[in-house]
Amino acid sequence: MNDPLRLQEQLDACRPSHDDLALPEFSEAREALRGDGEASRRFAALRRMDRRIAESFREVPVPPALECRMLGAVESFVAGRLDADPPQLERPAVDPAVSGPARTSDARTSDARTSDARRALPRRRWVLAAATAAGLLLAGSLFWPRPRPVTLADLSEWSRDAAEHSVLLEADAWKAYDPSRFPELRWSPARWRTMETPFGSTCHVFDFALRDGNHLFLMRMAIDNEVDLPSVPYQGLGGTGPWKVGAWHEDGMLHVAVTNHPTALDAFRMPYRAT
Incomplete structure (x- = not known):
């Protein structure tokens, strides 16, 4: 590969835990590594840096009781959203004496309010589901076993x-x-x-x-x-x-x-x- 910038871009795009060099779109980088010792050393250095960055994230100590506080915050948020959900709106009774345009206008207003409430409920459920998923993801990141070094x-x-x-x-x-x-x-x-x-x-x-x-x-x-x-x-x-x-x-x-x-x-x- 004659373009060093393009070579560097392809090397940077290689994911640490994947054999991306075997893909057709990385053929130029693959050929360059085979014939260029300096490029091979630079690529090996990139791999080492990626591994060290990953290890530094895995080795960050979790403060005591942090996971409990964060999970508690998620639970409080979910409970608050559940309490905030309004009850189902019931269709108001219509006075038989009221008729004509006034009755029609009141019925349309009631239908609009009921429709708005029904549309709001799925949005609230989506927010609750997203908050719960975020809590589970956080818990998994805190408790998931960390890989040990390969020997x-x-x-x-x-x-x-x-x-x-x-x-x-x-x-x-x-x-x-x-x-x-x-x-x-x-x-x-x-x-x-x-x-x-x-x-x-x-x-x-x-x-x-x-x-x-x-x-x-x-x-x-x-x-x-x-x-x-x-x-x-x-x-x-x-x-x-x-x-x-x-x-x-x-x-x-x-x-x-x-x-x-x-x-x-x-x-x-x-x-x-x-x-």
């Missing part, structure tokens, strides 16, 4: 479990691989899918089916939590069982590869190795 052990356990269970068993979730959708991949997977992670983000999973019947799964995601990983070649994640796991940072994204072949991960990462 290498978390990545290892989750990726092994995903490879052994979710990824292999959910056959209907896979899609045929389209090279035009992921032009940044240096290898062509047999298929791909999206999957929710326990780290508050969605990842792309690519299945590089091996000739001997084994698999190598590449999981690429953006997470808000800082994970200390190298860019090349990869960091092996310990664990037991048949799956070998490696993780690394590249193009501002977290990559986790898991395979049940003893040497496939080394061969897969060979083009990325430092010389």
Whole structure:
């Protein structure tokens, strides 16, 4: 990308917990990050800043009893609105002696007042519903559990479990691989899918089916939590069982590869190795 301002705008538009660089509209930024080391470092710095801002908001201490006072204020507001609702207006009795234009005028006035009252009630109900929703949202923001930092052990356990269970068993979730959708991949997977992670983000999973019947799964995601990983070649994640796991940072994204072949991960990462 020759326009640095446009590149900066696209990098700023990338959401911290999403793989926006895989979208077609970010293709220019994706290509720039692949060929420009300075742009990659700047993008990584943006990611770190986004994570720190998110963490600073999550770590702001809530003053004692603040949530009780705010919820009490919402309840008082709702109760006040309920008390302020006027009773249903009843149609006044009409004196049989009154007839003609005077009776017609009184009836029209009564109908207008009743109609205005009926129109006002839905508005009051809407105000009450909005106030209640605001109170619930506030309570959720105060009591919702805060995410803990992601560790290498978390990545290892989750990726092994995903490879052994979710990824292999959910056959209907896979899609045929389209090279035009992921032009940044240096290898062509047999298929791909999206999957929710326990780290508050969605990842792309690519299945590089091996000739001997084994698999190598590449999981690429953006997470808000800082994970200390190298860019090349990869960091092996310990664990037991048949799956070998490696993780690394590249193009501002977290990559986790898991395979049940003893040497496939080394061969897969060979083009990325430092010389």
